[in-house]
Amino acid sequence: MIRNLIRGIITLLFGAIGFYVDYLLLRLDVLQSFRWSFSPVWTYVTMILLFASLGFLVAPMIIRSVLKLMRWMDSRLTKVPTHDLMGGTIGGIIGLIISSLFSNSFIIIPFFGPLLAVLLSLFLGYLGFTIGMKRKEDVLGFLNFIPKFRDRGDKQKESKVGQVSENGESKEQHPNYKILDTSVIIDGRIADIVKTGFIEGTLLIPSFVLEELRHIADSSDLLKRNRGRRGLDILNQISKETAINVHIHEQDFEDINEVDSKLVRLGQVLDSPLLTNDYNLNKVAELQGVKVLNINELANSLKPIVLPGEEMLVQVMKEGKEPGQGVAYLDDGTMIVVDTGRRYMGQNITVLVTSVLQTAAGRMIFAKPKSSLEKKSMGLRPTDEVNAIG
Numbered sequence: 001m002i003r004n005l006i007r008g009i010i011t012l013l014f015g016a017i018g019f020y021v022d023y024l025l026l027r028l029d030v031l032q033s034f035r036w037s038f039s040p041v042w043t044y045v046t047m048i049l050l051f052a053s054l055g056f057l058v059a060p061m062i063i064r065s066v067l068k069l070m071r072w073m074d075s076r077l078t079k080v081p082t083h084d085l086m087g088g089t090i091g092g093i094i095g096l097i098i099s100s101l102f103s104n105s106f107i108i109i110p111f112f113g114p115l116l117a118v119l120l121s122l123f124l125g126y127l128g129f130t131i132g133m134k135r136k137e138d139v140l141g142f143l144n145f146i147p148k149f150r151d152r153g154d155k156q157k158e159s160k161v162g163q164v165s166e167n168g169e170s171k172e173q174h175p176n177y178k179i180l181d182t183s184v185i186i187d188g189r190i191a192d193i194v195k196t197g198f199i200e201g202t203l204l205i206p207s208f209v210l211e212e213l214r215h216i217a218d219s220s221d222l223l224k225r226n227r228g229r230r231g232l233d234i235l236n237q238i239s240k241e242t243a244i245n246v247h248i249h250e251q252d253f254e255d256i257n258e259v260d261s262k263l264v265r266l267g268q269v270l271d272s273p274l275l276t277n278d279y280n281l282n283k284v285a286e287l288q289g290v291k292v293l294n295i296n297e298l299a300n301s302l303k304p305i306v307l308p309g310e311e312m313l314v315q316v317m318k319e320g321k322e323p324g325q326g327v328a329y330l331d332d333g334t335m336i337v338v339d340t341g342r343r344y345m346g347q348n349i350t351v352l353v354t355s356v357l358q359t360a361a362g363r364m365i366f367a368k369p370k371s372s373l374e375k376k377s378m379g380l381r382p383t384d385e386v387n388a389i390g
Contacts, residue, residue, distance in 0.1 A: 007059040014055025015048045022047035081251055084133045091132015092125050099124040176201025177247075177272035181263050182212050184276050184295055186231040193295070194242045202245040203275075205235065206266055208252055212259050264288050296362075303332050306365055310353045312336075314367075316344045330365075339368040 022044050103117040178201055184190050185205075193199055213235075217228030239246045251269075253262050260281045267274050267290035274285055277295040285292045306312070314328035319342050326341025328351075338344070338351055351367035358364075 003060075003063060006063055007056065010059040010062060011052050011055045015052035017055075018047040018049075018051025019044060021051070083136050087136025088129040088133040091135075092129035094132070095124040095126070095128020096121060098128075177204040177270055178202070178293065179204045179206065179263060179267055179270070179272055179274050180209065181274060181276040181278060181281060182209050182216075182231065182259065183278045183281075185209070185213065185234055186216075186227050187277055187295060188230060188234050189295055189299070190275065191234050191237050191242070193298075194238055194244050199244065202247050203238065204247050204249050204270070204272065206249050206251070206263065208259055208262055210248065260284065264290055267291070299332075300358075300362055303334060303363060304330075306353055306356055308353050308355055311350055311370060312353065312367075313348060313350055314338070315348045316341045316346065318345070334363050334365060336365045336367055339366070341369060344369065 026043070099117075099121040102120060106116040106120060107113045109116065178199060180190065180203055194203070213228050213231045215228070216224050217232055219225045219228065235246070238244070249266070251266065253265050256262050256265060260278070263274055263276075263281065264285050266272075267285060268288065273291035273293050274281070275293045275295070276282060276285075279296075282292045282294050314330075314336055316326040316328050316338055318327050319325065320327050320337055324340045324342050326338040326344060328336040328338055328341070330336065336351070338349075339354075341349075341351075350370045352370045353365060353367050355366045356363065357366070
């Protein structure tokens with residue numbers, strides 16, 4: 001019913017266009033040769049029927065195109081932040097106001113004047129909307145000069161800063177976002193860190209990160225599929241079992257293909273840190289001025305400090321890369337390279353720390369057995385440390 005009504009309206013509009021076209025043609029004497037055969041009334045009727053028939057035929061195509069355009073605009077606008085939309089709307093209104101000032105100059109032009117006025121309005125409206133979105137801070141900041149908006153902004157600031165709980169502590173309503181990437185979600189340690197209460201604010205999950213997790217969870221590779229499902233389970237665990245706020249951010253950057261680049265851009269836009277354990281993303285984000293909270297660096301900083309000369313009880317688990325070397329591990333996974341420790345494989349022995357090496361992958365400890373035979377040695381050879389790493 002509604003489609004038929006819209007189709008009728010389009011048919012009437014096309015008929016009106018036919019009437020206007022015939023009127024212009026008669027004024028320009030284009031139809032002068034037909035005046036002897038037909039009266040102006042018949043030319044009007046012919047043009048109206050011709051354009052109305054055309055409108056009736058193309059109306060379904062126009063309706064489908066308009067509905068498709070509306071769905072596309074709706075999907076795009078839901079991803080646009082509110083501040084961007086407000087800035088663009090104000091900019092578009094200013095552009096239309098400017099176009100209305102010049103439209104009267106174009107309307108007086110014969111034949112093409114109204115068309116030029118419409119094109120000018122569309123161009124300046126689009127230009128104002130684009131500039132308003134890009135310069136939203138300046139556009140919205142201009143509203144502070146209007147007393148009503150300035151008072152409203154002051155009240156909002158007071159409500160954010162001035163709210164105090166019953167125990168006297170202030171409640172900060174401004175969201176302190178922490179942006180999560182795919183690697184830190186799949187890793188799983190973020191859930192335990194959140195439970196301890198060391199992370200404050202709101203965990204921000206970008207929609208493109210969720211999409212990447214979904215693709216990994218749907219992978220045909222069993223290992224990737226398990227990793228993706230583990231990441232989704234971790235997110236559900238955080239949202240249900242912890243008190244921290246979890247927010248899904250819908251903004252996407254369609255001009256950027258890589259997820260890591262999108263994360264860096266989002267960190268710049270929101271001025272918020274990234275939570276990750278990806279070494280490459282860490283370095284790229286720091287180069288572009290985005291703060292990074294690296295889970296691996298946190299884990300390394302929490303490992304117990306070991307100094308040369310300390311003794312510890314370890315179990316030699318396997319052979320090292322160099323002849324005679326043995327390898328042991330601490331409870332936190334730190335590797336201990338034991339010089340001449342191969343003979344003690346499977347045994348618990350006391351070792352003496354000779355040096356500690358900090359690498360990008362973590363901490364590595366070099367030690368030697370504490371025995372009467374090893375006390376004569378002066379420490380590890382320099383080549384042992386290099387070969388054990390490489």
